[in-house]
Amino acid sequence: MFKTDLCKILDIEYPIFQGGMAWVATAELAAAVSEAGGLGIIGAGNAPPDVVREQIRKARSLTDKPFGVNLYYMSPFVEDIIKVVIEEKVAVLTTGAGNPGKHIVQLKEAGIKVFPVVSSVALAKRLARTGVDGLIAEGMECGGHVGEITTMALVPQIVDAVDLPVIAAGGIYDGRGILAALSLGAVGVQMGTRFVCATECVVHKNYKEAIIKAKDRDTVLTGYNGHYVRVLRNKLTRMYEELVSRNASPEEFEKLGVGRLRAAAIDGDVVMGSVMSGQVAAMVNKIQPAQEIINELVEDVEKQMTRLQNLLGR
Numbered sequence: 001m002f003k004t005d006l007c008k009i010l011d012i013e014y015p016i017f018q019g020g021m022a023w024v025a026t027a028e029l030a031a032a033v034s035e036a037g038g039l040g041i042i043g044a045g046n047a048p049p050d051v052v053r054e055q056i057r058k059a060r061s062l063t064d065k066p067f068g069v070n071l072y073y074m075s076p077f078v079e080d081i082i083k084v085v086i087e088e089k090v091a092v093l094t095t096g097a098g099n100p101g102k103h104i105v106q107l108k109e110a111g112i113k114v115f116p117v118v119s120s121v122a123l124a125k126r127l128a129r130t131g132v133d134g135l136i137a138e139g140m141e142c143g144g145h146v147g148e149i150t151t152m153a154l155v156p157q158i159v160d161a162v163d164l165p166v167i168a169a170g171g172i173y174d175g176r177g178i179l180a181a182l183s184l185g186a187v188g189v190q191m192g193t194r195f196v197c198a199t200e201c202v203v204h205k206n207y208k209e210a211i212i213k214a215k216d217r218d219t220v221l222t223g224y225n226g227h228y229v230r231v232l233r234n235k236l237t238r239m240y241e242e243l244v245s246r247n248a249s250p251e252e253f254e255k256l257g258v259g260r261l262r263a264a265a266i267d268g269d270v271v272m273g274s275v276m277s278g279q280v281a282a283m284v285n286k287i288q289p290a291q292e293i294i295n296e297l298v299e300d301v302e303k304q305m306t307r308l309q310n311l312l313g314r
Contacts, residue, residue, distance in 0.1 A: 002301045006165055006188040009133070010092060010113060011066055013037030014298060016178075017115075017136070017167055018290075019192030020070020020094050021144065021276070022046070023265040024203050027055045031062035032200035032290035037298075040290075041068040041094055049080035056088045066091035068115075073098020086110040094136060097145065101130035115167065119147025124158045134165035136190050141171030143193050143230050143278040146221065152184070159185030173280040175300025179308070193278040198290040204268030207275060214281035222274075224253045232275040236260060 006015040016038035019025065022045025030040030042059060044052045052069065059067050069090050071081055074097045082103050085093055093100075093107060096117040100107070107114055113133040118124040124135050137158040139151025147154070151170040159166050168181035169190035181189045195201060197208050210232055221228040222240040231237060236256075243252055257274065264273025 002298050004182070004187045006134075006167070009165065010039060012039050014294060015167075015188030016294065016297060017041060017068075017094070017169075017188065017190035018195045019142075019169065019190050020044070020068065020096075021192050021196070022070075022072065023261050024192075024196055024201060024207075024276075025070070026202050027058035027062065029195060029198055029201045029290065030067045031059040032198060033195065033294070034059075034065040034067040035063045036291040036294035038290075038294055039066065039068055039092060041070050041092070043070045043072075044075065044077075044081050045072055046075045046077070049077055049084045052077075052081055053084045053088060056084070056090060060088075068092030068094055070094045070096065071100070072096055073100070082107070085112060099127060099130065100132065101127070104131045117169070118158065119149065119154070121154075121157050121161045124162050128162040128164055132164070134167060134187075135162060136167045136169050137186070138190070139168075139170030140230070141279040142169055143219070143276040143281075146170075146228050146230050148226075151181075155181060155184040155186055171279055173283045175297060175302075175304045177280075178297065178301050179304050193280050194284055194293060195290065196277070197284050197287045198293060199287055200290050203265045206268035206270045207264055207273075208287055210270045210275050211277050211281045211284050212286065214277065214284075216279075216282040219277055219279050219281060222257075224248075224250060227253075229257075229274065229276065230278065232270070232277050232281065234273075234275065235271050236274060 004015045014037045018033040018040050020041035020043040022043040025043035030042045033040035042055050092113045094115045115134045116127050117136040117138050137155045139154050140146040155168045165187045167188045168186035172189050178189050220233050220237050260274035263269040264275045
């Protein structure tokens with residue numbers, strides 16, 4: 001059976017997190033992943049607290065399994081979202097784009113496990129000192145906001161640097177990726193792009209179809225000065241390239257990016273929308289239920305373990 005210590009810590013069947021993607025990871029997807037044995041996560045993004053509370057309650061109406069919320073620390077509603085997840089007794093909080101240190105005590109008192117996303121060893125060490133329960137080491141293969149280090153290089157360095165459970169994220173699609181992550185010292189994985197094409201994911205069908213049609217070199221980085229986002233190539237990305245070519249100001253980059261993720265995920269504009277996707281997009285070839293995705297992952301882990309044992313002559 002495919003289990004690690006993470007399963008016991010979080011009371012989940014398999015050590016598989018679904019990424020908390022803004023505008024993408026809604027109650028429907030989170031509940032479906034949790035029901036299938038993983039840890040579903042609602043992406044709070046910049047949503048106001050009443051919306052997040054509604055999503056939490058909707059997920060709870062769909063599953064009695066543990067699920068989480070992802071808190072984006074650049075949201076204007078951070079304090080309100082913290083209050084909501086405590087009041088609603090959410091099992092797990094994952095965080096990004098900031099330091100959850102000042103909230104750790106109250107979250108721990110409420111029994112909430114905290115797993116920040118980190119993209120460097122320095123950040124991992126700093127957040128480990130705040131008392132978090134684990135870290136999500138996310139390599140630059142992921143979709144959305146990215147760091148500068150690949151998953152293969154980042155995960156073992158963070159595993160060696162902290163005495164905490166580490167979850168690997170970025171560039172993981174199947175059992176091969178999961179086993180690779182475990183070999184690097186991780187106790188679990190987080191996957192986003194593959195779950196975008198889950199049946200229960202409510203993003204626009206154009207978004208899903210864009211991922212399914214993607215080839216291996218179709219994701220690009222957009223942004224400026226370390227603020228990079230991985231998306232699928234389209235007219236919007238060409239406009240970003242034009243801004244880079246003329247050394248445009250940060251304000252111009254910010255103006256171009258406003259509302260683009262919602263345009264893609266909700267309105268289905270895959271031409272001028274920000275179709276955030278990881279580099280594994282080319283491996284995603286169908287829309288399928290979350291339960292089927294989890295089942296395939298677990299079966300493939302066992303298949304790959306057998307293959308490796310045979311390869312090593314055991």
